[in-house]
Amino acid sequence: MDAARDRFTLEIVEAEDLKLLECVDTYGYTCHGHECGIQVFPRSYRLENLLRAHFFAKASHTSSCDVVGEDDLRSRGKKGSVARELETGPGLSPSSLQLVDTRAIVNGQVMQDGTQSKGGSRTIASSGETRQRPVSRRPANSIRPICRAFMEFPYDRHLPLHIDGIQTSTYQMVFKRLRSEGIEVLPRQRIFYAELAWQQAYEATEGLVVPLNAGEWHEKRLTPYCIVVQRTRWSQTARTRLDNELEIARRENMAAKKTKDARRTYAFFIGTQNPENLSHFVVNDQRLICTVHGKLIFPKQQ
Numbered sequence: 001m002d003a004a005r006d007r008f009t010l011e012i013v014e015a016e017d018l019k020l021l022e023c024v025d026t027y028g029y030t031c032h033g034h035e036c037g038i039q040v041f042p043r044s045y046r047l048e049n050l051l052r053a054h055f056f057a058k059a060s061h062t063s064s065c066d067v068v069g070e071d072d073l074r075s076r077g078k079k080g081s082v083a084r085e086l087e088t089g090p091g092l093s094p095s096s097l098q099l100v101d102t103r104a105i106v107n108g109q110v111m112q113d114g115t116q117s118k119g120g121s122r123t124i125a126s127s128g129e130t131r132q133r134p135v136s137r138r139p140a141n142s143i144r145p146i147c148r149a150f151m152e153f154p155y156d157r158h159l160p161l162h163i164d165g166i167q168t169s170t171y172q173m174v175f176k177r178l179r180s181e182g183i184e185v186l187p188r189q190r191i192f193y194a195e196l197a198w199q200q201a202y203e204a205t206e207g208l209v210v211p212l213n214a215g216e217w218h219e220k221r222l223t224p225y226c227i228v229v230q231r232t233r234w235s236q237t238a239r240t241r242l243d244n245e246l247e248i249a250r251r252e253n254m255a256a257k258k259t260k261d262a263r264r265t266y267a268f269f270i271g272t273q274n275p276e277n278l279s280h281f282v283v284n285d286q287r288l289i290c291t292v293h294g295k296l297i298f299p300k301q302q
């Protein structure tokens, strides 16, 4: 399971985001499936873990739980549309990106916090009362679950997706792949993506430079598109998480290629193209960059 419900705040949290917390309450999470709520436990959530974080259950899910069918839904989703289930399911297909919605408790006070909850603080629901679980598609707090849905449900990219600042409104149109047919001018904001390069990310004066396996070929040399992550205002934890994720991603990508696996690792981001260096896209928010490992499928047009 990639996500679970925080039993205190009732919010659905991404396992990968536990890496941003100073301390993780391993008993603080339950299954967010329909009428389920069994206890689930986080695994590989420590910052230094070079594995992707996830939740696992020790007990059986209830018979009505739809999370238990997620893997089945994912495998069916690679062969055809599962839109009806995504529209009512536990949240595998987010409907929008909602960045400013967390409130952190600091010293007993509730404070607006648009960034992230810091160590020791917890996010809480806006009222202290139990909230109804959403019955339809939910917003996401970062692009990560959105990008996973894009990869996992290729036949359902017609589903609506709203992101502030992006003028298009379906999965199909919100995502834009960076190609290897020359450096394009891309003034319209999208979720851009490309396969991660084998070359490691490196620090430069302008930020952390993440090379992609796309760009412009010239005499057998690629001038790659790069993500330039400007993160001077990030916490050390957030910086380390990104460093580690990029290294996990790079290794799993190389391993897949070597074993002739069809899966690859893709970097996704919302960023601004540098007008002075069109191969560079600047990203400055940790919630707007992620990697996803999987098979990229483009269904044939009907």
Ligand SMILES: [Zn+2]
Binding pocket: 031, 032, 033, 034, 036, 037, 038, 061, 062, 065, 066, 067, 068
């Ligand atoms: Zn469950």
